[in-house]
Amino acid sequence: MRYISGILPLALFVLPSASFAQMKAYIEEQPLAKTDEGQFTAYTLCNANGMKVKILTYGGIVAELWVPDKEGKLADVVLGHGSLRGYLAGHPYFGAITGRVANRIAKGKFTLDGKEFTLATNNGPNALHGGKKGFDKVNWTAERDLSADKGLVLRLKYTSPDGEEGYPGALKVVVTYTVPFAKNELRIDYSATTDKATPVNLTNHSYFNLAGHNQGDILGHEIQVFADKYTPTDDTLIPTGKIEPVKGTPFDLTQPTPIGKKIGDIKGEGDTGGYDLNFVLREGKGEKLAARVVEPNSGRVMEVFTTEPGIQFYTGNFLDGKDIGKNSAVYKKHAGFCLETQHFPDSVNQKDFPSVILKPGDTYTQTTTYKFGVAKK
Numbered sequence: 001m002r003y004i005s006g007i008l009p010l011a012l013f014v015l016p017s018a019s020f021a022q023m024k025a026y027i028e029e030q031p032l033a034k035t036d037e038g039q040f041t042a043y044t045l046c047n048a049n050g051m052k053v054k055i056l057t058y059g060g061i062v063a064e065l066w067v068p069d070k071e072g073k074l075a076d077v078v079l080g081h082g083s084l085r086g087y088l089a090g091h092p093y094f095g096a097i098t099g100r101v102a103n104r105i106a107k108g109k110f111t112l113d114g115k116e117f118t119l120a121t122n123n124g125p126n127a128l129h130g131g132k133k134g135f136d137k138v139n140w141t142a143e144r145d146l147s148a149d150k151g152l153v154l155r156l157k158y159t160s161p162d163g164e165e166g167y168p169g170a171l172k173v174v175v176t177y178t179v180p181f182a183k184n185e186l187r188i189d190y191s192a193t194t195d196k197a198t199p200v201n202l203t204n205h206s207y208f209n210l211a212g213h214n215q216g217d218i219l220g221h222e223i224q225v226f227a228d229k230y231t232p233t234d235d236t237l238i239p240t241g242k243i244e245p246v247k248g249t250p251f252d253l254t255q256p257t258p259i260g261k262k263i264g265d266i267k268g269e270g271d272t273g274g275y276d277l278n279f280v281l282r283e284g285k286g287e288k289l290a291a292r293v294v295e296p297n298s299g300r301v302m303e304v305f306t307t308e309p310g311i312q313f314y315t316g317n318f319l320d321g322k323d324i325g326k327n328s329a330v331y332k333k334h335a336g337f338c339l340e341t342q343h344f345p346d347s348v349n350q351k352d353f354p355s356v357i358l359k360p361g362d363t364y365t366q367t368t369t370y371k372f373g374v375a376k377k
C-alpha cells in the first residue's frame with residue numbers, strides 16, 4: 001500500500017446564485033492511499049460557521065467533527081485515529097457506518113422465508129455489526145453533490161454482494177452526509193434496495209466527547225433520552241424480547257442526568273461497566289428528538305433526531321486505553337459515548353420487535369441528524 005502524504009489543494013466550488021454562507025462553504029478532497037480496493041479518500045465538509053466534518057471513504061468513518069463551544073472555540077468532538085493506517089489496524093467502530101445489520105444477532109443465526117442463515121460470530125456467541133468485514137471495513141465510492149441547495153453533500157455508495165457475510169441478496173446502499181451551509185448540523189440519510197429479502201439495520205457508530213475527543217471521560221455530560229421503555233438483555237446483550245419501563249431503573253434518563261450519576265447502579269445481566277442498551281424511543285412521525293446531551297464546561301449541546309424506533313446508548317465500556325487516537329490521545333473506559341439510532345438488536349429473531357426485513361421492490365430508509373449548539377445561560 002502506498003501512502004500519499006500532505007494535503008492536496010482545496011477543491012472549492014461556488015454555486016451561481018449562491019448565498020454568502022454558500023460561498024464560504026466548501027468540500028476539501030484528500031487522497032489517502034490506493035490499493036486493490038481502490039482509492040481511499042478523505043472529504044472535509046466545512047460550512048460558513050467553521051463547522052468541519054471529515055469523512056473517510058473507508059467505512060464512511062466520521063473521522064473529525066469540529067464544533068464551537070460557548071466562546072466560539074472549535075474542538076473535535078469525535079474519537080478516532082489520526083491516519084488511515086490507524087483505522088486499518090483495527091478499532092472499535094470509531095465513527096463508522098455499521099451494517100448490513102448493526103448491533104447483535106443471537107448466535108449469528110436467523111430464519112427467513114423458511115431458510116436458515118448462519119453468520120460469523122464475532123462477539124462472544126453472537127454476530128455484531130455486520131460480521132467480520134462489515135460496512136465499517138468497506139471502501140465506499142464517494143461523490144460530492146454540488147447541486148444541493150440545502151448544504152454540502154457527500155454521497156457514499158456500496159453494493160454488498162449476495163451472500164456477503166452470510167446475508168442473502170445483493171444490497172445497494174447509499175449513505176448521504178449533509179452539512180447545511182450555515183447551521184451546525186450533520187444529517188445522515190441511509191437508503192438501500194435488495195434483490196432478495198434480507199435484514200437491514202444501518203447506523204453510525206461515532207463516539208462523542210463534547211469537551212473534545214481527548215478530554216478524559218464523559219461521565220460529567222448530562223444526557224436526556226426521550227424513551228420511557230427499553231429492551232432488557234441477557235448477559236451477552238441479546239434482548240430477552242420483553243419491553244420494560246425505564247422508571248425506577250438506572251435507565252430512566254427522561255430528565256437531564258449526568259451520565260455518571262446512575263452508571264454504578266447498573267447491575268446484573270447487560271452490565272458491561274456502563275450503559276450499553278437499546279432504548280425504545282417515543283413514537284412520532286418523521287425525525288423525532290431522541291436524545292440531548294450537554295457538556296457543562298464547554299456549553300456544547302448535541303441533539304440527535306431520528307426516524308428510527310430505537311437508540312443504543314453505549315458509554316465506551318470496552319475502551320481500555322489500548323486505542324491511541326488523534327494527537328496521541330489515549331482512549332480509556334468512558335472516553336466517549338455512542339448514540340446509535342437503529343432498529344432493536346436481534347430484531348430478526350424477535351417477532352414482537354419492528355421488522356428489519358427489506359423485500360425486493362421496497363426501499364429501506366433511515367435519517368438521523370446531529371444538531372450542535374451551546375447551552376443558554
Ligand code: GLA
Pocket residue numbers: 092093103128237276277312314318338340
Ligand atoms: C456497540 C455495542 C457494544 C460494543 C460496541 C463496539 O455499541 O452495543 O457492546 O460492542 O458496539 O465496541
